[in-house]
Amino acid sequence: MGITRRQFFGWMGAAVGSQVSLRSNANAASNKHFTGYPDSMGVLHDISRCIGCRKCEAACNEVNSLLPPDRPFDDLTVLAQKRRPHANTYTIVNRFSSSDRQLPVYVKKQCNHCKEPACVSACFVKALKKSETGAVVYDASLCVGCRYCMIACPFDIPAYEYDNPFTPEVTKCTLCQPRIEKGQLPACVEICPKEALTFGNREELIQIARQRIKSHPDRYVDHIYGEHEMGGCNWLYISNVPFADLDMREDLGITPAPAMTSGSLAAVPVVVSLWVVFITGIHAISKRKEQMAVKDKQSAVDAILKTEQARLTDTVEKLKAKAAEEKEAAIKREVKKALDEVAEKAVATVPDPPESSSNLSESPQTGKQE
Numbered sequence: 001m002g003i004t005r006r007q008f009f010g011w012m013g014a015a016v017g018s019q020v021s022l023r024s025n026a027n028a029a030s031n032k033h034f035t036g037y038p039d040s041m042g043v044l045h046d047i048s049r050c051i052g053c054r055k056c057e058a059a060c061n062e063v064n065s066l067l068p069p070d071r072p073f074d075d076l077t078v079l080a081q082k083r084r085p086h087a088n089t090y091t092i093v094n095r096f097s098s099s100d101r102q103l104p105v106y107v108k109k110q111c112n113h114c115k116e117p118a119c120v121s122a123c124f125v126k127a128l129k130k131s132e133t134g135a136v137v138y139d140a141s142l143c144v145g146c147r148y149c150m151i152a153c154p155f156d157i158p159a160y161e162y163d164n165p166f167t168p169e170v171t172k173c174t175l176c177q178p179r180i181e182k183g184q185l186p187a188c189v190e191i192c193p194k195e196a197l198t199f200g201n202r203e204e205l206i207q208i209a210r211q212r213i214k215s216h217p218d219r220y221v222d223h224i225y226g227e228h229e230m231g232g233c234n235w236l237y238i239s240n241v242p243f244a245d246l247d248m249r250e251d252l253g254i255t256p257a258p259a260m261t262s263g264s265l266a267a268v269p270v271v272v273s274l275w276v277v278f279i280t281g282i283h284a285i286s287k288r289k290e291q292m293a294v295k296d297k298q299s300a301v302d303a304i305l306k307t308e309q310a311r312l313t314d315t316v317e318k319l320k321a322k323a324a325e326e327k328e329a330a331i332k333r334e335v336k337k338a339l340d341e342v343a344e345k346a347v348a349t350v351p352d353p354p355e356s357s358s359n360l361s362e363s364p365q366t367g368k369q370e
Contacts, residue, residue, distance in 0.1 A: 040115075040134030041180060042202040042234035043189060044209055045108055047246070048219060049196035052079055052093055052106035056188035056197070060091045060110075063176060063187040082247070085110060087159045090173040091188060096246050105239075107246050108188070108197070110173035111136060111157045112226055113234040118257030122152035127170070134202060134234035135175035143170060154230055154252050175234070202234055209238045231256025 058073035060066075067088045071078060079095040091110035113136045120128045120136065127143040130136055149170060150158045161168040176186035184190070189197040198205060206227055213220040225243050226233035229252045237243070244250050 037130070037132045037134065038203075040132060040202055040234055041175075041200065042113070042134050042205055042236060043175070043186065044198040044200075044205040044236045044238070046196050046198070046212070046238055047105060047107055048238070048240035049194045050093070050106040050108060051194055051196075052076065052095055052104070053193065054079075054093055055191045055193065056108055057089070057091055057093060059187035059191040060173070061089070063179065064090060064174070066090070079106075085157055085159055085172065087161045087163070087171050090171065094247075096241075098245065101241070105241050105246065107237075107248075110188075110235070111175070112155055113173075113175055114230055114257070115232040115234065116230070116256035116258050118152040118154060118230065119149035119158060121258040122148040124148075131177060133175070133177060133180045135177040135180070136172075137174060137177055138170060138172070140167075140169045145170075152257065154249065154257070202236075205236055209236060212238060228254040230254070231259075 054073045054076065061068070061073070069089070079093065082094055083089075083092045085092055091108060093106055093108050095104045095106055097104040113134055115130075117128065117130060117136050120130055124146075125142050125144055127139050128136060128149055129139070145160075145168060147158075147160055147170070150160060158170050158172045160170055176184070176188075179186060185199050186197075189199040198208065200208075206224060209224045209227075213222055213224075219240055221239050221242055223238075223243065225237040225239070225248060226235055229249075231254065237248070239246065
């Protein structure tokens with residue numbers, strides 16, 4: 001049984017009332033944001049040590065069971081293009097060159113695993129969350145495919161499986177969370193031949209970075225990228241060239257994303273709840289209209305079928321009568337034809353009668369008949 005418009009708007013009113021009554025609590029809760037786990041792990045990427053071998057890309061592809069690329073990982077010609085992670089590639093290496101540098105610079109790009117992630121704050125179904133290990137992890141079973149995380153990320157990292165029509169997911173670097181939980185290094189860190197990647201406690205990595213910058217001030221830019229950007233990241237960078245020359249944003253500030261969006265995101269539960277009720281009501285009304293339309297259409301079809309059945313029955317009877325008449329006429333024609341043929345044969349077989357003479361021979365002598 002379908003719902004009426006009165007029931008639909010009644011549900012809407014109830015939803016508005018219940019959500020408004022909870023609005024103050026929602027706002028209060030949203031004013032508090034998560035500040036990250038103090039003992040979380042991370043990776044320090046020393047850009048000055050990277051040689052662009054792409055071994056990190058190959059290792060990431062293998063441990064995550066991703067599809068092989070169009071060109072093999074030892075094909076370094078792809079470095080001539082500026083790439084970004086996509087649905088089947090969680091990390092990439094880009095090459096940067098300039099006229100004032102003799103050698104190119106290589107930068108590995110992947111999820112920076114923010115301490116207070118914008119993607120997590122934007123996800124109203126909690127499909128993304130910050131782990132104690134430092135990784136930002138994704139639960140595909142909760143994802144509704146809204147892709148707000150892709151819009152929210154200031155580093156343009158999350159990708160979407162547009163080529164998967166049935167069970168598309170949001171994809172990105174996982175910091176090799178399953179390996180970390182087993183006490184192993186992230187695959188990219190383990191395979192790096194020049195130790196351009198260092199895994200460890202985030203605070204200890206910051207100390208390592210500061211020591212390198214202090215020991216070689218002529219080699220490094222005096223900045224640890226990711227220490228404070230957007231509230232801080234678990235993936236850190238030090239570089240021998242300005243970060244702006246490496247297409248790394250320097251306009252992000254140090255305010256975490258949740259602190260900037262807490263007020264507006266507090267309304268998400270209200271909007272989502274009302275939207276669910278609204279969609280449910282519209283669906284029910286539309287469903288009832290469809291059922292009524294189907295019923296009316298079926299009635300019309302039944303009437304047409306009934307009329308056509310009567311017409312066809314009458315036509316069949318007329319055809320039967322006509323066929324019977326034609327059959328009887330044909331039989332009569334065949335009988336007449338057969339009789340005519342018999343008569344013709346009878347005439348042909350019966351002999352003609354002998355001829356009769358009216359004058360008898362007379363005697364020549366007496367002149368009398370003999």
